[in-house]
Amino acid sequence: MVDIQTSKTAAPSKKPSHFKLVLSQTYMTQDVIDHTYPGSGTEQDPFRVDWIPGDSKNPYEMSFGIKWFITGIMSIGTLSVSLSSSAFAGAGIQIERDFGVSQELAIATVSLFVLGFALGPMTWGPMSEILGRQSVYFFTFLLSTLFSAASIASKNISTLLVLRFFTGVFSASSVVNSAAVIGDIFVAKERGLAIMVFTSAPFLGPTLGPICGSFLGQYAGWKWVGALAAIFTGVMWVVGSVFVPETYTPYLLIRRAKKLSKLTGKVYKSKLEARNSHKTAREIFKTAASRPWIILVFEPIVLALSLYSAIVYGIFYLTFTAFPVVFQGQRHWSQGISGLSYLGIMVGQLVGMFLYIFLEKRYRSKIARDASKQTPESRLEPALVGGVLLPVGLFWFAWTTFESVHWSVSIIGSSFFGLGQVLLFISLINYLIDSYTVFAASALAANAILRAMFGAAFPLFAEKMYENLGIQWASSVPAFLSLACAPMPFLFLKYGVDLRHRSKRATEAREIMDNILKQQRQAEAPESSETEEPKQTDDGGPERPV
Numbered sequence: 001m002v003d004i005q006t007s008k009t010a011a012p013s014k015k016p017s018h019f020k021l022v023l024s025q026t027y028m029t030q031d032v033i034d035h036t037y038p039g040s041g042t043e044q045d046p047f048r049v050d051w052i053p054g055d056s057k058n059p060y061e062m063s064f065g066i067k068w069f070i071t072g073i074m075s076i077g078t079l080s081v082s083l084s085s086s087a088f089a090g091a092g093i094q095i096e097r098d099f100g101v102s103q104e105l106a107i108a109t110v111s112l113f114v115l116g117f118a119l120g121p122m123t124w125g126p127m128s129e130i131l132g133r134q135s136v137y138f139f140t141f142l143l144s145t146l147f148s149a150a151s152i153a154s155k156n157i158s159t160l161l162v163l164r165f166f167t168g169v170f171s172a173s174s175v176v177n178s179a180a181v182i183g184d185i186f187v188a189k190e191r192g193l194a195i196m197v198f199t200s201a202p203f204l205g206p207t208l209g210p211i212c213g214s215f216l217g218q219y220a221g222w223k224w225v226g227a228l229a230a231i232f233t234g235v236m237w238v239v240g241s242v243f244v245p246e247t248y249t250p251y252l253l254i255r256r257a258k259k260l261s262k263l264t265g266k267v268y269k270s271k272l273e274a275r276n277s278h279k280t281a282r283e284i285f286k287t288a289a290s291r292p293w294i295i296l297v298f299e300p301i302v303l304a305l306s307l308y309s310a311i312v313y314g315i316f317y318l319t320f321t322a323f324p325v326v327f328q329g330q331r332h333w334s335q336g337i338s339g340l341s342y343l344g345i346m347v348g349q350l351v352g353m354f355l356y357i358f359l360e361k362r363y364r365s366k367i368a369r370d371a372s373k374q375t376p377e378s379r380l381e382p383a384l385v386g387g388v389l390l391p392v393g394l395f396w397f398a399w400t401t402f403e404s405v406h407w408s409v410s411i412i413g414s415s416f417f418g419l420g421q422v423l424l425f426i427s428l429i430n431y432l433i434d435s436y437t438v439f440a441a442s443a444l445a446a447n448a449i450l451r452a453m454f455g456a457a458f459p460l461f462a463e464k465m466y467e468n469l470g471i472q473w474a475s476s477v478p479a480f481l482s483l484a485c486a487p488m489p490f491l492f493l494k495y496g497v498d499l500r501h502r503s504k505r506a507t508e509a510r511e512i513m514d515n516i517l518k519q520q521r522q523a524e525a526p527e528s529s530e531t532e533e534p535k536q537t538d539d540g541g542p543e544r545p546v
């Protein structure tokens with residue numbers, strides 16, 4: 001049954017409630033049905049469906065408050081699964097004792113979860129572009145919660161590792177699709193602050209994980225660590241299912257076109273669907289499923305930035321093995337107190353978040369003065385700072401871990417790593433979303449695949465590396481890696497425009513978004529939009545509304 005809101009001729013349609021939009025992906029007013037779409041309604045020339053001015057289902061038309069409410073839900077949901085990824089690192093001693101296993105197997109509860117992060121995006125990113133964000137979120141977050149809860153009942157290490165792996169596989173959907181949802185509802189100039197809030201979750205969560213896990217593990221056992229993770233993700237599954245509507249424009253327009261066809265007997269297709277009408281459903285899914293790999297392999301932008309992100313992510317997860325070596329092994333801290341050593345990284349991350357607010361205001365002021373500056377490359381300024389702070393913080397930490405040096409000095413050094421990490425990651429995510437827009441889920445899936453592979457591998461070799469090289473030189477290895485990558489944001493700042501113009505996917509995404517934003521301009525200024533030609537930005541595309 002088609003969900004239709006009738007409207008009177010002389011008055012605008014009543015705005016539907018938020019819950020109406022959550023429950024109905026095909027909600028339409030009579031204005032939508034009566035609208036004159038391009039085409040003749042035949043198989044050869046179908047009506048090409050797009051948003052109409054003031055369309056209540058257009059994600060860009062959501063109120064500012066609703067957009068930020070959704071951003072908060074998606075961010076906390078991602079925080080819940082990222083906390084779960086590292087929480088068992090704090091309870092490693094209890095896992096070793098209860099199952100009689102080595103430290104490597106105990107830390108594998110973290111590595112296999114993160115490996116699941118690598119495999120999940122191969123499906124969940126593309127599936128969200130075929131089936132929509134809403135249904136994929138509901139299904140995957142539910143299974144993530146169930147597998148997390150089941151791990152509490154594990155009787156042996158093999159069962160625990162398998163369940164942790166599948167928890168990671170289904171949890172990966174939140175990391176990939178939450179950022180894509182934010183890209184769906186915010187225009188480019190508004191997106192930076194929202195991405196900053198979201199992007200803090202994949203870092204604050206893993207930092208909180210071992211802090212909570214260390215104290216819970218020491219005083220209540222590892223099963224309560226698993227219970228905390230299951231309860232947190234379960235609550236966020238309920239909240240997300242109740243309050244977050246479908247936001248992916250191509251999917252919503254396809255659903256609308258099918259309903260209009262059923263209602264009127266004419267042939268309606270979304271503009272994107274009409275362009276790809278020769279493809280079968282299987283071919284479309286195959287294309288979407290392979291897109292993350294294609295983007296990763298054949299898009300230099302995605303490959304280079306994903307490699308950089310992966311190295312930083314791997315270094316971050318390496319600390320879950322390195323910090324216990326330094327603070328429990330060398331400084332003889334207790335298990336719970338050792339978990340507090342991650343507060344240095346967390347403080348740096350929080351400072352990075354607040355600093356990014358200032359940088360975001362600076363960005364908005366700049367594009368308000370000159371809209372031609374609103375390009376993906378303008379998002380890279382925080383990465384220039386973050387890329388320098390990463391090796392500074394890591395070298396600082398490495399060479400202040402001597403017992404003769406006060407513990408606070410090395411923790412202060414780790415805070416610079418946390419600061420640089422947040423500035424870099426938020427900046428790179430913004431750059432990928434602004435460059436690939438409607439394909440953002442696949443670009444972020446490609447990024448997440450490589451990132452999670454590094455995050456899974458780095459903790460496994462950390463113990464042997466520290467045994468063979470010693471604390472100072474072992475801690476310097478990640479510092480040298482980050483130093484080698486530091487020039488990358490500067491190179492993209494200089495050559496990014498050329499790379500995007502040569503990119504097939506970035507060009508296609510820009511064309512789709514230009515059409516969507518044209519509809520938004522018509523809604524905001526219907527009279528002037530018919531007469532004014534769009535200005536050109538310095539990246540060669542039409543000027544986006546500011």
